[in-house]
Amino acid sequence: MRGQLPTEAPILTRHVGAVEAFHRFWPLTKGDRRWMLLVGLCAIVAALAETVTILLFAQLTDQALAQGSVSAFWNPAGTWLTVALLGAVVGYLGNSLAAWTAERFLLRLRARVFTHLQTLPPHFFQRNRRGDLVERLTGDVDAIEHLVVSGLVSACTAVFSTLFYGAAALWLRWELALATFVAAPIFFAATRRFTSRLREVSRRLRAADGALTSVVEETLVNVVLTQAYNRQRDEETRLSREALRWLRASVASARLNALYEQLIEVLETLCVLTIIGLGAWEISAGRMSLGQLLAFAAFIGYLYPPIRSLGQLGLTATAATAAADRLLEILDARPAVIDPPPERTTPFPHRARGELAVQDVTFRYPNAAPGHHALAALSFTAQPGAFLVVTGPSGAGKSTLAALLLRFYDPDAGTIRLDGIEVDRLSLADLRRNITLLPQETLVLHDTIEHNIACGRDYPTPTHEEVVQAARAADAHAFVTALPNGYDTVIAPATAALSGGQLQRIAIARAMLRDAPVLILDEPTTGLDTLAAQRILGPLHRLAAGRTTLVISHDLDLATGADLILVLDEGHLTESGTHPDLLARGGLYTELFESGRG
Numbered sequence: 001m002r003g004q005l006p007t008e009a010p011i012l013t014r015h016v017g018a019v020e021a022f023h024r025f026w027p028l029t030k031g032d033r034r035w036m037l038l039v040g041l042c043a044i045v046a047a048l049a050e051t052v053t054i055l056l057f058a059q060l061t062d063q064a065l066a067q068g069s070v071s072a073f074w075n076p077a078g079t080w081l082t083v084a085l086l087g088a089v090v091g092y093l094g095n096s097l098a099a100w101t102a103e104r105f106l107l108r109l110r111a112r113v114f115t116h117l118q119t120l121p122p123h124f125f126q127r128n129r130r131g132d133l134v135e136r137l138t139g140d141v142d143a144i145e146h147l148v149v150s151g152l153v154s155a156c157t158a159v160f161s162t163l164f165y166g167a168a169a170l171w172l173r174w175e176l177a178l179a180t181f182v183a184a185p186i187f188f189a190a191t192r193r194f195t196s197r198l199r200e201v202s203r204r205l206r207a208a209d210g211a212l213t214s215v216v217e218e219t220l221v222n223v224v225l226t227q228a229y230n231r232q233r234d235e236e237t238r239l240s241r242e243a244l245r246w247l248r249a250s251v252a253s254a255r256l257n258a259l260y261e262q263l264i265e266v267l268e269t270l271c272v273l274t275i276i277g278l279g280a281w282e283i284s285a286g287r288m289s290l291g292q293l294l295a296f297a298a299f300i301g302y303l304y305p306p307i308r309s310l311g312q313l314g315l316t317a318t319a320a321t322a323a324a325d326r327l328l329e330i331l332d333a334r335p336a337v338i339d340p341p342p343e344r345t346t347p348f349p350h351r352a353r354g355e356l357a358v359q360d361v362t363f364r365y366p367n368a369a370p371g372h373h374a375l376a377a378l379s380f381t382a383q384p385g386a387f388l389v390v391t392g393p394s395g396a397g398k399s400t401l402a403a404l405l406l407r408f409y410d411p412d413a414g415t416i417r418l419d420g421i422e423v424d425r426l427s428l429a430d431l432r433r434n435i436t437l438l439p440q441e442t443l444v445l446h447d448t449i450e451h452n453i454a455c456g457r458d459y460p461t462p463t464h465e466e467v468v469q470a471a472r473a474a475d476a477h478a479f480v481t482a483l484p485n486g487y488d489t490v491i492a493p494a495t496a497a498l499s500g501g502q503l504q505r506i507a508i509a510r511a512m513l514r515d516a517p518v519l520i521l522d523e524p525t526t527g528l529d530t531l532a533a534q535r536i537l538g539p540l541h542r543l544a545a546g547r548t549t550l551v552i553s554h555d556l557d558l559a560t561g562a563d564l565i566l567v568l569d570e571g572h573l574t575e576s577g578t579h580p581d582l583l584a585r586g587g588l589y590t591e592l593f594e595s596g597r598g
């Protein structure tokens with residue numbers, strides 16, 4: 001469990017503007033741009049159809065209603081219906097097409113962020129809470145979805161409706177129209193004022209969402225410890241603290257939105273009353289017909305929703321920009337290692353022999369204090385098939401060595417070679433194909449035991465017989481077949497109904513199938529009782545046979561038969577040799593070995 005409970009989601013270091021966000025995400029629309037153009041065209045036709053129907057309404061009022069003539073009704077009524085139908089069909093097509101293009105955009109956006117996330121180094125995930133990252137891939141993508149899905153169509157419709165209605169109003173009575181347009185800047189000023197405040201609140205809301213998801217996620221992961229330590233109250237307090245933060249941001253956002261709505265409502269009422277007043281004056285002076293006034297009022301009235309939706313769009317865009325900030329922060333995080341450029345890549349299609357050579361390797365974690373080296377000038381070689389044990393006190397740099405061998409990071413100085421080739425000259429896929437890591441925590445996929453073992457090898461796909469063979473070698477076959485569903489038993493991370501030792505044996509079976517020439521075992525017996533630990537020694541030795549094996553362990557029973565033992569202390573290699581050599585020396589190794597015995 002964490003010693004210190006962070007309460008805040010990570011603080012963003014910079015904010016992108018809407019223009020930059022647009023610029024960054026625009027490439028994701030590739031392939032759909034002609035559809036977007038078509039959406040725009042549909043919006044134009046729909047707005048045009050609406051404008052025509054209002055003009056027809058004026059014609060109907062003046063020719064049929066004011067004159068009381070039924071015969072004058074049919075013609076404009078027929079045209080009105082036709083135009084309305086056309087508008088409806090085009091509107092429907094435009095909206096459907098817009099939803100389709102927008103969803104495809106989001107699909108790509110989510111995939112892009114997810115793919116990038118998978119290339120990021122371990123320290124990125126240590127710095128960012130898992131729940132917050134989950135929230136970014138779900139909630140933040142949703143916020144952008146709001147903008148793209150509803151925003152795309154409503155922006156197009158709103159812009160063209162505003163243009164057409166405005167033009168029609170000007171055409172009907174330009175002086176009157178200009179008088180009402182004076183109000184437009186007031187709408188914009190009101191929207192601008194709200195936008196900046198809402199942006200801040202939206203960002204707080206998104207971050208609070210992330211923090212809340214993090215707490216829930218962490219509580220679920222740690223539920224056993226929580227119950228064992230009677231920490232339920234503390235967890236509830238933590239949740240309610242984050243929930244309160246979320247509630248405040250959420251209420252502030254709702255309040256701002258409601259205030260904006262009401263303010264616009266009042267402004268609109270003022271404008272409508274002005275028009276009616278001016279219209280009454282114009283009609284009494286005989287300069288305007290009732291039909292014209294009604295159509296004019298309709299145009300002005302119809303102008304508000306699009307203008308309002310443009311304002312609303314500004315608010316949605318604001319929320320989406322806050323979400324875009326958080327997604328771009330992930331996209332801007334650089335992987336610690338990347339594939340070498342083609343001219344530097346050594347092709348390596350075959351299976352390595354497994355010779356490892358580490359020379360003068362020095363490494364400091366990117367976020368560690370200056371001068372705090374996790375490894376300093378480390379050198380050793382391992383012949384193919386050798387069995388090495390890496391030991392030393394906690395924090396000595398043992399796991400760091402594994403991370404460098406797998407190239408989760410590159411050393412600051414020195415080189416690591418596999419079969420004589422510097423590892424940064426191999427593609428990451430080629431390098432990692434040749435190394436199997438068995439971490440302390442067994443990787444469990446939410447799938448059957450069969451697939452959990454078979455996933456060790458992609459190609460050729462393992463047959464059931466091969467899976468069983470691997471399980472037998474890993475001493476897992478007996479307990480798997482004793483389960484009611486045998487190899488078809490579904491297991492899931494953290495809920496697996498298997499013991500730690502059994503899971504380890506599943507992992508060993510998977511590694512058997514993977515059949516990589518280099519094997520790294522990180523504390524294979526940690527967390528297992530003596531009996532369970534003894535039980536996996538046989539399978540481990542079978543797995544190690546014929547492979548270059550590096551066992552990171554405090555458990556020095558594994559070290560007695562090792563070809564080479566490396567003793568690390570604060571990043572330095574203090575002793576190396578075989579078990580008898582090191583015992584004879586009577587140094588740190590002897591001390592560690594004897595404390596283990598005691």
Ligand SMILES: Nc1ncnc2c1ncn2[C@@H]1O[C@H](COP(=O)(O)OP(=O)(O)OP(=O)(O)O)[C@@H](O)[C@H]1O
Nearest residue numbers: 123365367368374393394395396397398399400401
């Ligand atoms: N992601 C990280 N960022 C910064 N420093 C780190 C990180 N991971 C490890 N360290 C530091 O690097 C040093 C070596 O850590 P490492 O995990 O390799 O030790 P270890 O020997 O495997 O320890 P243990 O036996 O406790 O697992 C330690 O001082 C540790 O605090």
